[in-house]
Amino acid sequence: MNPDEQPATSQGDFFNTLNDKVDAHGALVDRFHVDLQTLSRQIAGCDKLVRMAHISLNQIDARIAEAVRIETQAAVQLEATGREAARAATEAADAAVAGLIGQMQAASREAAQVCGALHRARGQTGLWLAAYMAGTLALCLLTGWLAYRLHPDTPLPPEVAALAELGKKHAALLDKAGDKELKLIKEIQARRAKPK
Template identity: 70%
Template sequence: MNQDEQGDFFNTLNDKVDAHGALVDRFHAELQNFSKQIAGCDKLVRMAHISLNQIDARIAEAVRIEAGAAAERDAVAREAARAASGAAEAAVAGLLGQLHAATREAEQVCQAVHRSRGQTGLWIVAYVVTTLLMCLLTAYASFKLHPDTPVPPEVAGYAEQGRKHEALLQKASDKERKLIAEIQARRARPAK
């Protein structure tokens, strides 16, 4: 490989490393967005708790008004009791409507959080795969540029360990191979 080809190769490698850095920055931005969505969900849940407390206070007020109205014996008192009861029901119905709306918003935020988790998982997988590919590309480039360089002892140890594992796999029985395939299939399945 002449110097021009080496220069082009390293320029391409630098471009890929820069693209990898941009991918990492994008992953961090997605993670910050995910944190903001969780904070928004927490705020909606607090609002729902406040609405529930308001409903309890209104119900208690309605019960008090109804108890006072029951003690009155004349028609004017009964009419006042009916008006108070109707106002309390309307207030409770209004607050229940607000609670349902807040619950729907909280569910939408939770769904968005779950989608963000999935997207974040995909970014992590893409990041790991890209990192591994860059490592392999770097190793391949290093080997092609300097094929006479001796292999480091730890790499030679890993290669020897790989050869031993391959030899063990070749000696494995059909039952053992089936068990290994089942374990690999379980690892390949996504977590629920």
């Protein structure tokens, strides 16, 4: 073997080894770039997830605020509805009481009118009775007086005698009448005497 060939071979091995190391280092650098890109993509994905989470939290906050606003409005409306219902119930009760009072007043007026009509009817009935009794008594007395004046010795016919007896009964009834009945008859006569 030539002694001069050995250093050349050593130098060639050295360069081969250096090239291999450079290639290996280049592969490491390429792998580092790939890993760096992968890490950048993962960081970008994480950042996107963080932004999405932040958007979701903002939406949740907005929905919570909307729910609070709706709940507040519902409470206000419920309170207003309660006040309106209480007012309507009070007005209905007042109207019902006023209606009942009006009905009672109308019934009282009708009762007063009925009582007045009954008093008038009783007065008219008493007046007719008094007039009938007075007329019957006057006719009986007139008939008896005429019969006595025309024929003092002639007995009275049965009809005239019956009328005279009826007149006596009416006179007896008037004699037996109490103060209340006589007062009523006087009131009737006084009302009849008044001009209409």
